[in-house]
Amino acid sequence: MNVGRYLINKRYYSTLNWNQGWSVKEILNSGGGNSSISREKLEHLAQLSMISVPEEKKDEYCRDLGNILVAMETMQKVNTDNVKPLLTILEQYPLHVHQESTSVNTDHETILKHPKYTQSGFYVVPKQVSSATQSNNGNNSNNNIDDEF
Structure with missing residues (x-):
């Protein structure tokens, strides 16, 4: 607590x-x-x-x-002329906010280590195929990565 x-x-x-x-x-x-x-x-x-x-x-x-x-x-109709806007209901107490910082990593080799599959310096993601399209294509599935992506 x-x-x-x-x-x-x-x-x-x-x-x-x-x-x-x-x-x-x-x-x-x-x-x-x-x-x-x-x-x-x-x-x-x-x-x-x-x-x-x-x-x-x-x-x-x-x-x-x-x-x-x-x-x-x-x-x-409520008179709010002399009322200052509030940022928080606890304004009289200091808020301890940490300084935020961001960093941009442009090292492509490091970035491309994360995905499971890459090709020519890009992420490779699975195709999104509807169930109707899958049933029309039949069951010709091999364990070839090119069929999945």
């Missing part, structure tokens, strides 16, 4: 106000306004999305999409 991580998490969790909360129902009730979209709008969105909406589900989907829009409008 990483003791440092445990201490950071314990400090972070102890600062949370666990009595605060919200729910989607609260957002929908406080949003007011029209909580449904028109059937024409739903059909237009379905056509643009290239999905089919069953006739018996259209009223339910209109109501659900309307509720989603009301929830989004309510969330957009």
Whole structure:
């Protein structure tokens, strides 16, 4: 167990106000306004999305999409003017990030030692043949590498 991580998490969790909360129902009730979209709008969105909406589900989907829009409008009303964007929830604690480095190996001989088969300085991979093509060719399989690749 990483003791440092445990201490950071314990400090972070102890600062949370666990009595605060919200729910989607609260957002929908406080949003007011029209909580449904028109059937024409739903059909237009379905056509643009290239999905089919069953006739018996259209009223339910209109109501659900309307509720989603009301929830989004309510969330957009939240004042975030003096709130700095977060990169992580633990910004006050330093993150220990290692320096990354990459190396490019252009030694072709070393690279070509890895594959099972090579030919003229290239990787040789098995042919991808469908099962229908294999059945048409019959069973003429030899253990020759040229037949496999």
